[in-house]
Amino acid sequence: MKESLGTVLDTVRKESGPLGQAENMPLTFARHPELLASWLPLMGFIAYGGALPSRMRELVIARTAWLGQSPLNWVTHIYPARHTKGGKEGGVYFTEDEVAQIIVGPSDEGWSPQDAALLAGVDQFYKLGDMDDETWKNLRENYDEKQIIELMYLVTNYRMVGDIVRTLRTDFGPDFPGLRQR
Template sequence: MTAAQEPRIAPLPKAEWSPEMTTFMAEYRSAAIGDKPSTGRQSGANLLGTLARYPALAKPFLTFNGHFLYGSTLSARQRELLVLRVAAVQRCGYEWAQHSILAADAGLEPEEIARIERGPSASGWSAIDGALLAAVDELLGDGAVSGPTWTALATEFDEHQLMDVVFTVGMYAMLAMALSSFAVAAEAALVPYLPAPE
């Protein structure tokens, strides 16, 4: 999505949310953020406002999404490696902008975040980080994790973690499709930077 493109589905202003949706969103954000102070850098307001137009979809979707934000067996760093690789492969500026902040909060260095777009073959990744990035490329390209990548992941991850890898990629690939198709704009405080296509 370019900066000048208008949203195809405009976010519903918070003042127009139903009381049920307002309560649900507050509970969702509280669970996702926990006790961390809000910096205003990663609000997700435009996405949440867009979803608020369709409460019957928003509530089950965000409940499912909540697992990956605060219930996953993967570490926050591992999750953000997966999500940013999805955003880079699918060229989703909104997802990249939001999750670059979450990745930094999870301990990824700026150089590592920038290197994600170069993929699993870029020098500097540990074996497990490279396998996580490879899993994203394989899932998005072929619909399955390859045997060698699965074996590499299984040396460190248990069954629940392996399942979380696959579902995290699927979840954020689906979200990237929605964000790009609805032309959801990054909030003004965010820079929807994505590395240039190869």
């Protein structure tokens, strides 16, 4: 398991840069090595691959982080995407305006219809565990079935991570920027 955890930390560092005490998240999860080993393949697939383009995937994760008030998810996705040359994952970069839009959500008038549909799906699925017919229709007009399924997996997974680290009182230290330094 130490090798697997090392691989996870290396991937986190590669994708997000040095995270300092944010690395306590995988260390916390490693307290249950069998569960961590079972979860890693799913996490790796939905976080770094899959059918959703990188920008769409990061929008889903960022909005989920905001809705759940998850400093870990926010800082490990928004912060690198704002502060690295070329953005995260070779091109995902959120401007200050986009970060403000992510916080407002799908009702912000600056979103394209495609982005607004995606974020409406995130909001409804996060809050209700379901989507109304209009949201589903808008998603189907802009995304294929695999992408919509991934949206639901991303929301569920990143909500779970935020809830677990909060509930287990994972220590990220006093210098962890979190949501206050959006």
